[in-house]
Amino acid sequence: MIPVMTQNMTIKQKAAPKAVTRKKTAPKAAQKSLPLDNILKGDCIELMNSLPEKSVDVIFADPPYNMQLKGELHRPDNSHVDAVNDSWDQFSGFDAYDKFTRNWLTAARRVLKDTGTIWVIGSYHNIYRVGSIIQDIGFWVLNDIVWRKSNPMPNFRGTRFTNAHETLLWCNKGEGFNKYTFNYEAMKAFNDDVQMRSDWLLPICSGSERLKVNGHKGHSTQKPEALLYRVLLSSTNKGDVVLDPFFGSGTTGAVAKKLGRHFIGLEREDKYIKLATDRIKDIEPLEGDIIEITPAKRSLPRVAFGTLIENGMIKPGTILFGPGKRHAAKVRADGTLISADSKGSIHQVGASVQNAPSCNGWTFWNIEVNDNLIPIDHLRAEVRANMN
Numbered sequence: 001m002i003p004v005m006t007q008n009m010t011i012k013q014k015a016a017p018k019a020v021t022r023k024k025t026a027p028k029a030a031q032k033s034l035p036l037d038n039i040l041k042g043d044c045i046e047l048m049n050s051l052p053e054k055s056v057d058v059i060f061a062d063p064p065y066n067m068q069l070k071g072e073l074h075r076p077d078n079s080h081v082d083a084v085n086d087s088w089d090q091f092s093g094f095d096a097y098d099k100f101t102r103n104w105l106t107a108a109r110r111v112l113k114d115t116g117t118i119w120v121i122g123s124y125h126n127i128y129r130v131g132s133i134i135q136d137i138g139f140w141v142l143n144d145i146v147w148r149k150s151n152p153m154p155n156f157r158g159t160r161f162t163n164a165h166e167t168l169l170w171c172n173k174g175e176g177f178n179k180y181t182f183n184y185e186a187m188k189a190f191n192d193d194v195q196m197r198s199d200w201l202l203p204i205c206s207g208s209e210r211l212k213v214n215g216h217k218g219h220s221t222q223k224p225e226a227l228l229y230r231v232l233l234s235s236t237n238k239g240d241v242v243l244d245p246f247f248g249s250g251t252t253g254a255v256a257k258k259l260g261r262h263f264i265g266l267e268r269e270d271k272y273i274k275l276a277t278d279r280i281k282d283i284e285p286l287e288g289d290i291i292e293i294t295p296a297k298r299s300l301p302r303v304a305f306g307t308l309i310e311n312g313m314i315k316p317g318t319i320l321f322g323p324g325k326r327h328a329a330k331v332r333a334d335g336t337l338i339s340a341d342s343k344g345s346i347h348q349v350g351a352s353v354q355n356a357p358s359c360n361g362w363t364f365w366n367i368e369v370n371d372n373l374i375p376i377d378h379l380r381a382e383v384r385a386n387m388n
């Protein structure tokens with residue numbers, strides 16, 4: 001059972017997760033007083049202001065979009081379209097929406113660690129207003145991700161293009177706050193070894209994933225778990241704390257629990273708290289090395305090319321080859337290479353033989369073993385494996 005707390009309750013003390021792979025800036029006391037894996041009931045601005053400063057690793061926010069939908073919408077067969085016309089999405093005008101946005105983003109910034117990042121999802125109705133305010137407050141936009149829906153709702157009236165995407169702004173706390181988590185290698189591996197791009201093609205939440213209450217949608221804007229999976233996989237580590245100030249049906253909590261992250265959900269409405277609570281209690285968390293993240297190359301221990309010579313993996317005098325054997329260079333005892341026209345480090349000679357401004361010598365040069373070319377990077381990986 002997930003504990004639900006109201007604003008008047010004292011925040012429960014719970015042990016902080018063990019340190020993860022990078023430095024945390026929050027004082028330990030702040031971590032300890034977090035209501036981990038809880039849903040707090042109340043207004044998200046007041047609740048965020050009650051949490052310790054700089055205490056959460058990532059914020060995922062799916063705020064009201066202020067859609068201003070007017071009247072009922074019907075399909076060509078006259079069936080009724082379930083549009084988002086909930087009272088929580090209504091504002092008296094842009095001024096009221098902007099004020100609300102500024103207030104919750106300010107509260108979010110206070111509670112976010114300096115190493116943290118914030119995600120805000122929105123549509124054309126609100127994302128430009130959010131984008132401007134988020135920058136005014138001092139956040140720095142790292143990416144705007146376009147979630148392209150593979151199965152969008154058609155434009156029934158035929159008066160506009162089909163609205164087939166939403167936008168996620170991913171921001172750190174400002175230009176200088178660069179120690180945030182981005183699991184670049186993991187996302188590349190996830191994407192069949194191709195860099196993950198900023199346009200994500202994913203279906204909207206439907207079928208058995210869509211929560212129902214008495215045969216109707218349990219929440220009008222339930223986000224797909226696949227979307228949160230990418231968000232959390234890319235920007236958090238095991239044990240991190242993810243805050244969602246607009247928890248709704250608890251999609252963020254469900255995926256956080258599955259991936260071994262902690263969540264804190266804030267939500268005003270009892271019916272959604274119940275929905276989320278029931279949903280999350282059934283989630284089986286993945287554990288152990290299954291949820292280890294492929295480390296970023298820059299966080300791996302440094303191995304110099306000379307180390308491969310020192311430990312006998314490459315002998316001085318060995319010829320290294322570029323791809324397809326189009327270039328060759330000889331290894332010298334001091335760890336430099338010499339080719340027909342140049343000498344220097346593996347990177348310098350790699351760049352020089354290709355007439356390129358720069359080169360990653362580790363991935364460019366290969367040794368020949370039984371007629372096969374093996375990248376010297378593989379030897380470096382062996383050295384690293386033995387360092388652990």
Ligand SMILES: C[S@@+](CC[C@H](N)C(=O)[O-])C[C@H]1O[C@@H](n2cnc3c(N)ncnc32)[C@H](O)[C@@H]1O
Pocket residue numbers: 042043044045062063064065088219221222223224245246247248249250251252266267268269272
């Ligand atoms: C767009 S929905 C979030 C949906 C959620 N991402 C999901 O997958 O189910 C926004 C939610 O924020 C809640 N909400 C709106 N204003 C709030 C506020 N000031 N404080 C707390 N919750 C609020 C609404 O009740 C609604 O459930």
